[in-house]
Amino acid sequence: SQKIEQNSEALNIQEGKTATLTCNYTNYSPAYLQWYRQDPGRGPVFLLLIRENEKEKRKERLKVTFDTTLKQSLFHITASQPADSATYLCARPYGGATNKLIFGTGTLLAVQP
Amino acid sequence: DTAVSQTPKYLVTQMGNDKSIKCEQNLGHDTMYWYKQDSKKFLKIMFSYNNKELIINETVPNRFSPKSPDKAHLNLHINSLELGDSAVYFCASSSGTDYNEQFFGPGTRLTVL
Numbered sequence: 488s489q490k491i492e493q494n495s496e497a498l499n500i501q502e503g504k505t506a507t508l509t510c511n512y513t514n515y516s517p518a519y520l521q522w523y524r525q526d527p528g529r530g531p532v533f534l535l536l537i538r539e540n541e542k543e544k545r546k547e548r549l550k551v552t553f554d555t556t557l558k559q560s561l562f563h564i565t566a567s568q569p570a571d572s573a574t575y576l577c578a579r580p581y582g583g584a585t586n587k588l589i590f591g592t593g594t595l596l597a598v599q600p
Numbered sequence: 601d602t603a604v605s606q607t608p609k610y611l612v613t614q615m616g617n618d619k620s621i622k623c624e625q626n627l628g629h630d631t632m633y634w635y636k637q638d639s640k641k642f643l644k645i646m647f648s649y650n651n652k653e654l655i656i657n658e659t660v661p662n663r664f665s666p667k668s669p670d671k672a673h674l675n676l677h678i679n680s681l682e683l684g685d686s687a688v689y690f691c692a693s694s695s696g697t698d699y700n701e702q703f704f705g706p707g708t709r710l711t712v713l
Contacts, residue, residue, distance in 0.1 A: 519699055530604070530704030531643070532689050538699070576643065587656055588702065590643040 489514045489581045494589035500567055501599055508562040508594045510577030516555040517579040524560050525593065526572045534575075535562075569599045603627050606691050612711045613681055618678045620642035621708045623691030631655075632674040633692040633702065634666060643690070649674055681712045 490513045500506050510520065519538045525532035537544045537553045537560065544551045550563040564571050574593040581589045604625045613619055625632060634646040637657075648656035649668040663679045674691060691705040 521701060528707070530707050531702075532636070532704070533701035534698060536701060543664065574641065587645065589645070592640065592642050 489517075489589060491512075491577055491589055491591035492595045493575075493577055494504065495592055495594070497595040497597055499597045499599060500542055502568060504567055506564040506567045506571065506596055506598070508577075508596065510560040510591055511564065512558050512560075512579055515559065517578065517581070520551075520553060520560045521578045521588065522551055522560075523576040523590075524576065525576055531576055537543050540575075564596075568594075569598045569600050572596055572598050604691055604693055605705050606705040606708050607691075608708060609706065610709050610711075612713065614713055615681055615683060616629060616680050618679045619679070619710070620675055621691075621710075622705070623705055624690075625672055625693040625703070625705075627646055627693055629693040629695050629703070631694050632668065632669055632671070632676065634676050635690040635692060635704075637690060637707070638689045640688070647674075647676075667701045673679060676710075678710075679712075681710050686710055686712045 491513045516539050519536055521536045522534045524534055525531040535551045537551045548565045552561045574595045576593040577591040578588040608660050633648045633649045635643050636646055637643045645658050646660045647666040648712045652668045659689050665677045668674045688709050690707045692702040694700045694702045
């Protein structure tokens with residue numbers, strides 16, 4: 488079965504450092520991976536999408552990589568700020584439908600001032 | 601301007617009752633979804649509708665019945681509520697084409713006593 492695994496332990500870092508979150512998937516490489524941010528009591532908010540043929544994608548302080556050999560995506564936040572503290576979810580399509588997503592359990596990021 | 605809205609925000613009810621959650625999107629999207637997020641924060645798809653037609657139905661008990669009166673609305677009716685139904689339910693929408701991100705509502709926290 489297709490799975491998405493994220494580090495369930497919280498990641499604590501100091502303000503200004505780079506946060507790196509990991510998303511591992513099983514079985515065949517998906518056509519794309521998506522990353523979402525979820526704040527407490529709110530719905531997930533889309534951040535970035537990276538396609539299978541893209542090695543890296545950037546958006547402001549965010550960077551996502553996609554390594555089909557390692558079956559892994561890394562999500563980086565550079566110059567992290569306390570406002571970046573949230574849960575970050577990785578998602579992949581599955582079941583042959585490219586808009587049907589399976590989500591990881593998310594990684595809680597806490598940026599300390 | 602709220603993109604995806606849900607009502608109610610909180611729902612507390614007794615076991616055995618029937619309840620409904622409503623969802624509306626003003627993004628002009630063709631596809632809408634219902635997700636369940638359990639106490640461990642695992643976000644799992646339940647249903648998806650495209651232009652009022654059911655396209656995804658993920659082994660959800662038939663006590664759960666989605667209804668889409670038009671493509672901007674997707675409601676979720678739950679019969680004979682059970683303790684295990686307690687969770688946060690999120691509605692989402694997307695344009696339905698490949699790779700497009702999903703826009704989530706604020707969630708409905710359902711507590712069954």
